[in-house]
Amino acid sequence: MDREALLAAFRLQAGGCRLFDSPLYAQLCERAEEDVRADGPLARLLVDWEGDPLHAFLPLRVLGAVHERVLNGKAPQLAQHYPTAGGDADADAAWPAFLKVVDEQREALLPRLENFPQTNEVRRCAGLLGLFLHAARRTGLPLRLREIGCSAGLNLQWAQYGYTLGPHRWGAADAPLQIEAEWNGAAADFDAPVSIESRAGCDLDPRRIESDADVRTLEAFIWADQPERLTQLRAAVALARRDPPRVEQASALPWLERELAEPADGVCRVVYHSAFWLYLEPEEQDALRALFAEHAARATPHTPFAWVRHENNASIAEIELRLSVWPGDDERHLGMGHPHGRRITWF
Ligand SMILES: C[S@@+](CC[C@H](N)C(=O)[O-])C[C@H]1O[C@@H](n2cnc3c(N)ncnc32)[C@H](O)[C@@H]1O
Structure with missing residues (x-):
């Protein structure tokens, strides 16, 4: 994984989320950047991922994979801070819970990172x-x-x-x-x-x-x-x-x-x-x-x-x-x- 490209992808995604009315995801992307710099759990999750993180929208793949765990009831602590699961949108409280999912549910998340972001808006x-x-x-x-x-x-x-x-x-x-x-x-x-x-x-x-x-x-x-x-x-x-x-x-x-x-x-x-x-x-x-x-x-x-x-x-x-x-x-x-x-x- 090209670390600089990954950092750039999270930085751009943070800007996109802020622009399109998602302060929670903007802050999670900013924290993700810090985690990648510090070789934290997110960096370890993505270390073997192959491809161009920017063109593949890798940050959105990660956010989508983690959100899926929340919607499936597999991340109750993070759910408390995700409004789609009735949570409070508190990014400071969400971040440690997010990292915990990344750290502990690696096997479930990795296959989901193969999916191109799919929406029907x-x-x-x-x-x-x-x-x-x-x-x-x-x-x-x-x-x-x-x-x-x-x-x-x-x-x-x-x-x-x-x-x-x-x-x-x-x-x-x-x-x-x-x-x-x-x-x-x-x-x-x-x-x-x-x-x-x-x-x-x-x-x-x-x-x-x-x-x-x-x-x-x-x-x-x-x-x-x-x-x-x-x-x-x-x-x-x-x-x-x-x-x-x-x-x-x-x-x-x-x-x-x-x-x-x-x-x-x-x-x-x-x-x-x-x-x-x-x-x-x-x-x-x-x-x-x-x-x-x-x-x-x-x-x-x-x-x-x-x-x-x-x-x-x-x-x-x-x-x-x-x-x-x-x-x-x-x-x-x-x-x-x-x-x-x-x-x-x-x-
Ligand atoms: C971002 S989604 C948008 C879906 C929908 N139009 C909407 O506005 O919600 C783009 C879609 O285009 C599809 N797509 C990309 N290239 C295509 C092609 N050559 N022929 C048919 N579908 C294609 C993708 O599979 C994806 O479902």
């Missing part, structure tokens, strides 16, 4: 909603939703959630999952009529909502002082278990080539993704863009094609909400968002 639907509504208003047609990199497929259910977005409301007030976000700027097309023709998604490595172990993995990667995200995830999983969206294990390009080849008279095909594009190699991004250009060129008012994205710009702190609808314009930048969907500014 349902509050991203708050930003996606405005883009879908815009496409519905522009085309006046039912939406055929196709999500790439959909994880467990929970964001395929966006139309079944209720939303309170600043002063705006959308969806049923009694929907089992209510999403709240801060909303600044203009109103989106909240009164646009919208209907869904069908919904399906693919992921290279999907989480299966019917598997308790897979759901636990998604839960574990939620930050332990953000219990509202855990509540939302669980509500979305409960909904999906009653009416599961179609999720296939596949790479985005071949899957979309097949899906977009289906006849599409009288529907608006909507391809969308969130927190996905940055995981692709440049060649894969180019190939997807070429596929979209091909379908854009063939789109007609009866067979429109939309590309919706909720992705980081060059600064990791900001999300750009972008939409293209063909035939017609090439691209509209309709808003800015927060990586976990907490805040939206609509243009």
Whole structure:
């Protein structure tokens, strides 16, 4: 293990956690840095781990593995300080309990460090909603939703959630999952009529909502002082278990080539993704863009094609909400968002 790279990874992660509203994890990452410098239990846990700790998001893997022990009831002392387990978010008290888990539960933690952090953040639907509504208003047609990199497929259910977005409301007030976000700027097309023709998604490595172990993995990667995200995830999983969206294990390009080849008279095909594009190699991004250009060129008012994205710009702190609808314009930048969907500014 390259110690300097590990230190840099924890330092950056501490900054990221602070920026995205997790003071508990920010402090644990700062303490982790000190532990690595002092060759403490965390340094010993990671000594044989191979890879680039920064690009592999190793700090998030460690935090996720330890959080999983807490959620499984295997770390009761640490649970007292993890709000997702009813604890108090006291970082000073959490740190020794955290180190104790690292020191004593090494055998259970090490295999979990092989997992790439996996999330399915349902509050991203708050930003996606405005883009879908815009496409519905522009085309006046039912939406055929196709999500790439959909994880467990929970964001395929966006139309079944209720939303309170600043002063705006959308969806049923009694929907089992209510999403709240801060909303600044203009109103989106909240009164646009919208209907869904069908919904399906693919992921290279999907989480299966019917598997308790897979759901636990998604839960574990939620930050332990953000219990509202855990509540939302669980509500979305409960909904999906009653009416599961179609999720296939596949790479985005071949899957979309097949899906977009289906006849599409009288529907608006909507391809969308969130927190996905940055995981692709440049060649894969180019190939997807070429596929979209091909379908854009063939789109007609009866067979429109939309590309919706909720992705980081060059600064990791900001999300750009972008939409293209063909035939017609090439691209509209309709808003800015927060990586976990907490805040939206609509243009
Ligand atoms: C950070 S997660 C985001 C999941 C979901 N879109 C969300 O916003 O919560 C990124 C997902 O992209 C998937 N992924 C990465 N490359 C892919 C590819 N080439 N094709 C399909 N899925 C891919 C990963 O497996 C992972 O589940």
